[in-house]
Amino acid sequence: MFAPLRSAALVLSLSLAAPVLADDIVLTVTGAVSQPEGGDAWTFDMAELRQLPASSIETTTIWTTGSQTFEGVSLADLLAHVGATGSTIRAVALNDYAVSIPVTDAVAGGPIVAYTQNGAEMSIRDKGPLWVIYPFDDKQIYKSEEYYSRSIWQLDRIEIIKEE
């Protein structure tokens, strides 16, 4: 269903800027993924991410006050997009904080890689530009240290690890 759209986005991105500037890249995906076009790793700037199917989550978090609306690409969509075949997602933040997220977390209605909070893009100071958000209010199990630790902010890069 998304295939034509994805193709469209690809065409668009290719037409917009052939080499994406390093500074504009907000997310790099490596590891057990399909071969990206013209590179070793999947890189995304904000526009490319926005071309991916968007998902939104309305939830409270322990780091914020009041209910927040986050919008971004769901982890499941992102993994599908990059053709991830691994079992673990190794996520690393700008400050080199790293956490392992099992790919089993990447389900529909599961976590997203948020790029807006309450409709506004997030600066680094606001834990942006990318923040992995779980729908904490939807599932009790998400309200635990384990999932809090996986809610990595200032997400910078992802490595898909294939464990034997």
Place this chain on the structure above:
Amino acid sequence: MGRISIILFVCLLGVGVTFITYLGRTVVSDLDALSTARHDDINWNMSQLEIETLNLNSAAHNAVHGHDSDLSVFRKRYDIYYSRVRTLTQSAFYNVISKEPDAQVGLAAIAGFMDEVTPIVDGPDAGLRAALPDVQRRVEDLRPQVRDLSLAGIQVFAKEDAMRRAALSQTLVKLAASIFGLILFLLFALATLLKVHRRRQQAAHENLVMRSRFEVTLASSLDAVLVVDTNGRIMDFNGAAETVFGYSRAEALGGDMADMIVPQHMREMHRKGMARFLETGKRKIVGAGRVRLDGLRKSGEVFPVELSISLSEVNGERVFVSFLRDITRELETEAQVRAARDKAQEGEKAKSDLLTVMSHEMRTPLNGILGSLALLDKERFDDRQKRLLNSISVSGELLLSHVNDVLDLSSLEKDAPRREKVNFDLAGLLQQVTESLMANAEARGNRLLLTRLSDDLKTVTGAKRALQQCLVNLLGNAIKFTADGRVSVEAERLNGGDLVEIRVSDTGVGIAPENMDRIFDEFVTIDTAYARQNTGTGLGLAITKRLVEGMGGTLEAESLLGEGSLFTLRVPLPVAQVEPHLGTHVSSKTADSQSYAHRALVVDDNDINRMILREMLLGAGLRVEEAADGFEAIKHISQERFDIVFLDISMPGIDGIETLHRIRQLPVDWRNLPAIAVTAHAAPKDHNAIMQASFLDLLVKPVHPREIEAKLASVLAQDTGTTSVSRLETAGANFRAQFGEAEYRKALTTFETELNELHHELAGLAALTDEARSKAHKLSGSAAILGQSATHARLQTIEHCETEAWDELKEHLFETSGKA
């Protein structure tokens, strides 16, 4: 277990469960709080803050020294640092840590740093580049403060964490305790339930056992058992009831009791009784024990039953439990027994009547035999004839005593006269009895001794006749069973009280120990050679014992076979308060012969008896007329004066009692003359009837001359007025009886010689001398002994004569003496 305990148990259980539920919830929520972290990992954030500060410092250094020409790396590091600080200040934990004094310093330092540096960072590159060295210095300065803040935060967090753990652990302990308590309680409850259950089981078992036992009892009861409700419906009907009434249990159950087993004639009464009980609760038959009623069998047969009904309660409902027994057999047996008893009583009465009649019929001819014997002048017979006569006499007496024994036994209880209490001279009685048996004793070569060990045995009160008979029996026995030995009688008043002990001992054959128990039984003759020699009815001791007990005394026997026997008789004989009755003094030896002037009438239909009595009265010195029946007697008395009348009781025509009654009605001065009944009826009831009439006394046939004299003495002494004279006259007879006619003549001759001498002496005397008086006195004594009453009187006059009156007396004396 009561309802209250069950409620209590449930309440306690509820409370326990509620409390545990509450604790459980607390634990769950606590655990929840632990599992769902409400805020981020503070330790991590704190250490990250330090690292970010270091990173920022490093970026600032690099920027200063030109490694970062466009300052983007520094800016990024600052942003990250900024983000970290915001994360910290926005977290829930910030509220806690911001209150800590140690942390406040660090926080304030960070805030100050940010406030100053952020505008510079956000400003143009030139400004930032210029300020970088200063920024780096400031970051350097900030590091130790961030370090302090981090440490403070860790401390606070650790403290809070400890508190949470403590709270949780406390809750857990409470929960554990509560659960433990609840478990204990449940265990206790379980134990209680088990106990109750076991008790229930036991009770149920016992109930079952009781029930089966009851059922077995009911089924095996020999009595019919019916359980009936208050409507009269049969609720239970046992095997015996089936047999008795003929209904099967199945037929009987639920049936109406009144219709089934109550006979027609009792049904109405039964229903009324039932209705009355239900209305008023009054019971008549219920609970009244055994009652005899009639029952009805299925066959319609009415039969006697004995039943008892009790009221019981089953499941709160009242029921009647009846036990019934068919008593047809019992009643038949009872009737048979009653008939047998009546027959036996009739037989007993017939025997008694026969004895009474026999006594009369036997005593009458015995009277003839013994009376005739007594009147025979034995001197006129030769020795052989005397022996034969003696043999007749002994046999007759024996026969009489047997008849008396049998009669005594049958009449002891009713023998009022014999038990009548009189005052009498006990010593005299003992003497008399002993003397009367002296001859018997001597005939067997026995010595008979009487010893009085107390002085106060003179006048006592008691049943004289009974005592007399006892003494005669005991002494008679002792003499009978002793040969050439000694029989002694000892009398003693015990401790000066009422009890008198009389011991009769002998040196005879004795009684074997095995027979001691039987000697007082009736018709017992101990089977010894002596017993066979000595005839007897075997009633003597039995009668004696009965008599003694009738007097309120005791009789005991001791014996050594071959050594002798001792009979100890103890009878209450209190010392009499008044003088003894005159009549009791009279014995044959002192009896006075009566004045020849008295006239007696003898009335008897039996010629022999009349003749004997006449002879006896003549012998006693009376003039005698005879009458053959009551009418003749009345005729005699209405025409002539009599001093005494002897009346036979059983006579054809009118009997003695009626005759006397008519005599009392006669219009003559002497109609109240003394009457003596003469009868062969030995039974006491007859005696009572006789004494009810106006008889003065009673003689039982066969009559003995001594008894006649005794009666005469007591009856005629009262109205003769010549007692002293007649007594003196009798003295002569006594003298003759005692010493014989020859001795009397001899004494009389001597007396007359002396009297003549005195006569001569007195005739010559001018005055009465003392010597003469003395002689007169001496002779007057002799005259009294010899029965010379007239002479005695004259001698008395002389003896007491006044000296001056002598002449006159002398003249009169010699004038009259000449006539004498």
